[in-house]
Amino acid sequence: MSRTSRILLVALVILAAGCAAGSGAALPDADSGAGRHYAARCGTCHAAPHPRRLAYSAWQALLPLMERRMQERGLDPLTETERSQILAYLRAHAR
Ligand code: HEC
Structure with missing residues (x-):
C-alpha cells in the first residue's frame, strides 16, 4: 500500500471510529480464547x-497496518493462530 493510501486509511478509520468515543465499553467475550488474543495483542500500544x-x-x-506498527516497535509478529483468532473475533463482533 502506498504511503498516501495508508494515511488516508488511517484518517478514515479515525473518523469512522470517532477515536475516543466508545472506548470505555467492556470488550465482548473477553474470557474466550479469541477475546484474550485480541486484548493481549491489540491492547499493547493503545486500549x-x-x-x-x-x-x-x-x-x-x-x-496489516497494525502488524506493521508491531514490527516497527520490535514486538513479536502475530502468529497464524493469533491472526485468525483476532479476525474471527472481529468478524463475530463488528458492527
Ligand atoms: C505496536 C503498537 C500497536 C499495536 C500492537 C496495535 N496498534 Fe492499533 N494503532 C497503533 C498506532 C501507532 C495507531 C495510530 C495510527 C497509525 O499510526 O497507524 C493505531 C491506531 C489504531 C486504530 C485507529 C485509531 C483509533 O483509535 O480509532 C485502530 C482501530 C487500531 N489501532 C486497532 C488495532 C487493533 C485491532 C490491533 C490488534 C490487531 C492494534 N490496533 C494493535 C499502534 C498499535
Whole structure:
C-alpha cells in the first residue's frame, strides 16, 4: 500500500471510529480464547478498540497496518493462530 493510501486509511478509520468515543465499553467475550488474543495483542500500544467501532471489512484493512506498527516497535509478529483468532473475533463482533 502506498504511503498516501495508508494515511488516508488511517484518517478514515479515525473518523469512522470517532477515536475516543466508545472506548470505555467492556470488550465482548473477553474470557474466550479469541477475546484474550485480541486484548493481549491489540491492547499493547493503545486500549484494545471495541470491535463494534468498525465494520469487518474495515478491520480487515486495518490489521496489516497494525502488524506493521508491531514490527516497527520490535514486538513479536502475530502468529497464524493469533491472526485468525483476532479476525474471527472481529468478524463475530463488528458492527
Ligand atoms: C505496536 C503498537 C500497536 C499495536 C500492537 C496495535 N496498534 Fe492499533 N494503532 C497503533 C498506532 C501507532 C495507531 C495510530 C495510527 C497509525 O499510526 O497507524 C493505531 C491506531 C489504531 C486504530 C485507529 C485509531 C483509533 O483509535 O480509532 C485502530 C482501530 C487500531 N489501532 C486497532 C488495532 C487493533 C485491532 C490491533 C490488534 C490487531 C492494534 N490496533 C494493535 C499502534 C498499535
